[in-house]
Amino acid sequence: MPTTTMPSFDFLTHLAVVVPEVGLMVLALIVLLIDLRWKGEQRRGIGVVAGLGLLTIAVTPFIWPPTDPNALYWGGMVRHDVLAQIFKVTVILAGAFSCLIAVDTTEMGRKGEFYLIVIVSTLGATLMSAAADLIMVFVALETLSIPLYILASFSRKDKRSSEAGVKYFLFGSFASAIMLYGFSLLFGLTSETNLYAIAAYMGSEAFSANAPAVLFTMVMIVVGFAFKISAAPFHFWTPDVYEGAPTPVTAFVSVASKAASMALLMRFFTAVFPPGLAVGSVEVHSFWINLMAWGAVLSMTLGNVVALWQKNFKRMLAYSSIAQAGYALIGVAALQAGTAQSVASVAFYMFMYVFTNLLAFGVVARFGEIAGGDDIKDLAGLSRRNPMMALAITIGLLSLAGIPPAAGFIGKFFLFNAAVEAGLTWLAIVGVLNAIVALFYYLVVIKIIYVDRSPNDHEEIAMPAATGWALGISSVVVLLLGTVGAQAIYDWALASAATLL
């Protein structure tokens, strides 16, 4: 059990904890300033500044690494542990690559406010990765979400985009409200807001609330999280938002918001409802583990089966992302046995998922810009129009499908391994069978790209530098993570697990 120490306030120590957040604030201001000053062609540079700035900030968690993983900072608001570190890096990288693939789109490429909103949203995501207090959790969650509602409706000329924004906003606020209700109940039951203090109080003799109240609270909070990670049955917003929102935004929503929510989900539930916590005669821990396991089954199955029928590529990826959330939940459910592999596999999965998904969405963003459509059949003949782009999206799709040498294979292997180790062999089997259903629709897309022909076969698609670099780096990273590089990241993820458990 992590202890809750509250060190005396030393400003510099506390500042080191939030260097990435401070960096993001500064970057946001810089982007705002240059948005005012730069004119004409120069404005292409805004996105590059934002992207490179984010890449630089992604390094800061390594320069100021976690020192005392169990310490609480800023009045108990945040923790500074390896789990926060790995997820901060993950979400900042997601922000950076989303900016880079947005640079060359007509819709958002030269609009400073787009990058500003992405950076602010990233700020919310980094805070979420570290949050250790109900107040902080909620503030971070809203800092992440509200910019996303704006981003979803960013493409003002497109009706689908406005629809996506409104839908996302309505569903999102509803989910937030339910979650907030859960928080308020939790506060009411324990009169504490700090996650670790809540757990300590619930485990103590003084706690007298009955089990149904605690379980009800838990379910409320689970609903909120399930919405954020787009797990079934709270996934309804996903396809419409993914399809309607501009593609770079979809890329950002699909990875940053999901990764941060996963980090928080694991931290929140292991902290507040730890193993062995019994309220009355009810084992609270196994209750939420079961919720996660069934959420995983439902998400994977529903996501994959419905994805089979999709004709729009972004919609297909939306259902695929519902399924991917299900896979990640396998790792969360593996917390049942409290093994380090469970958290580590989720952290690894989300890390590789950033690059994987950006490959898919990056290509679609560029392709949609040129070809004007994002139906799956539009991709026909891509391998002849731009072989490198075809290779990049193929690597991304193979990784999503879990085929070596792409990172997805090892990511899924870690998850299933964690599940079997936790005694959830049945869940691993459901997972692998789902991976086969999924392979079907990914392979069909790859086949369309390489085999099918289209009337535009000979019109080459030019690849602008920023997108090209983003895709190139992501491809290499996905392949490295699938082969020789996996060890380093997995060890990092194992270290993050150690700080949580």
Added chain:
Amino acid sequence: MLEGFSFPVLSAIIFIPIVAGVVLLFIDGKQRDLVRGVAITAAVAVLALSFAVYLAYNNQVSTLMAAQEAALAAGGESVGTEMFVAGLAFREQIGWFDSLGITYHVAVDGLNAPMVLLTGMVTVAGVLISWRIQDRIREFMAFFMLLVAGVYGVFLAVDLFLLFFFYELAIFPMYLLIAGWGWIKLREYAAMKLTIYILVGSVIALVGVIAMVLVADNFYQAEGAAIFEAAKSSGVLAANTPTFNFDMISLTLAAEHGAFDVMNYAGIDGLTFAKLWFPFIFLGFAVLAGVFPFHNWSPDGHVAAPTAVSMIHAGVLMKLGAFAALRVGVQLMPEGAQTHLPWIVLLTTINVVYGAFIAFRQRDFKYVIGFSSVSHMGLVAMGFATMNVTGMTGAGLQMFSHGAMTALFFGCVGMVYDRAHTRDIPSLGGMIKQMPWVGFAFIIGGLTSMGMPGFSGFIAEYPIFMGLFAASDITLTIGTWQLANYYPVIAIISVLGIVITAAYVLRVSGQVFFGEFNAEKYPEVTDITVTDRIILLLLGAPLLIIGFYPAVMAPMVEAGVRPVIALLGGSF
């Protein structure tokens, strides 16, 4: 300790095709000659290395066999594992995921050395037969090379994670090759069907393997700790091996010491790990070997695939399934094998007889060969099911013999089809007059297929039947119902399959290659090119060489199956 080479030859064999595949993707697709040049260079290099490995291993077989006999006579707690380790040559082991005990670990033994050679032969043949592909030859060759790398990886892997890594790696290029270059009427359906069949089997086996590793881990941390330490200090296992590992040697050791035979697995009375998981793991892999009733993907897949892919698929990939079923299923779960193979053998009987019957009924030339593969691969699994050294050696030989033979068949079919543009058997005729080499090669393949003495088919199939008779003490028990002494009956029934094989081979060669040639109908049918002749020689010669001089392969395969027999508690 067997001798190796001074350079990592097995890694070279695995990585040359990968490098070639990547290089191919980056060169200009319009430079067809360059594409072909890169592909054939890589293929020939790999074949040369494979052949060198085969010869080097073969030279040491007599020493190895003497050592094995001495080891078995001396006995010991871990004799099976020690024999397995002693048989591994050219070993390379490099750490990969230390925290999960996964290493890059490859080696050759008597079982996979013939497979390595076979893969090399079929690779060269496959590149040569695709020489004149016009449509996107660059992508074709690149995917073909990746497929070959995956196949090699599976055969050579000693680490189970590595085995799965390459197994899944082979799937995606195979899908694209069939879906992209196959027979237009069937290719998308067949490619997806094949992929899904194979993948379902393998991923279930993957979960089983993770569970197995976990059981071994628990065993090594508790009652097996002393065994584990002893193995590390004696050099059987690498000194830094963690108890949780995917190394086949470590798992074999755990199996030999009964880690998978502990009663009441998963809290179920009378169940052991091996008894529960053996069917899933063995059949999971055997799907790729076409075992009934999971053979359905195979004829469609083979017919739909372009010739080179049919060759590598029927010739090599089906052996991949059989090989993995033996390595992961039988070797690691001997007790499971003893429980389940007595009923699985009934399925293989259906394979042999039913496959041959269906082949006999086909009008399409390629379907005949497709179903004949189902029939012949049944014999391989049947050989495993004998669980004695004679039958298993036969199965090992059959893997090689059928691989070369069926690749030769598909090569012949492809050559006829390329020129006649039909595979309808009754409408073909007299082809041997126009293409004598193909006719001759087909007849050699046909005679091998019926198991004529003097051809490798006889050398392979005869021991399988001998093994069946020798295994007459095996009893099948289901509840209170017992079936005894039925292996010889299976042998007698399966001989029927050989008779039908003779019938369809004679029918096809008679109708396709003899009779009247219709020059007006088939104006393009002319003699084959030099590259085609090389293919026929490359694949046909080994059938005769092994047929006349089995000593080039049989002792090696026997040395390879002996550790498995020792693990099964048998003797030789």
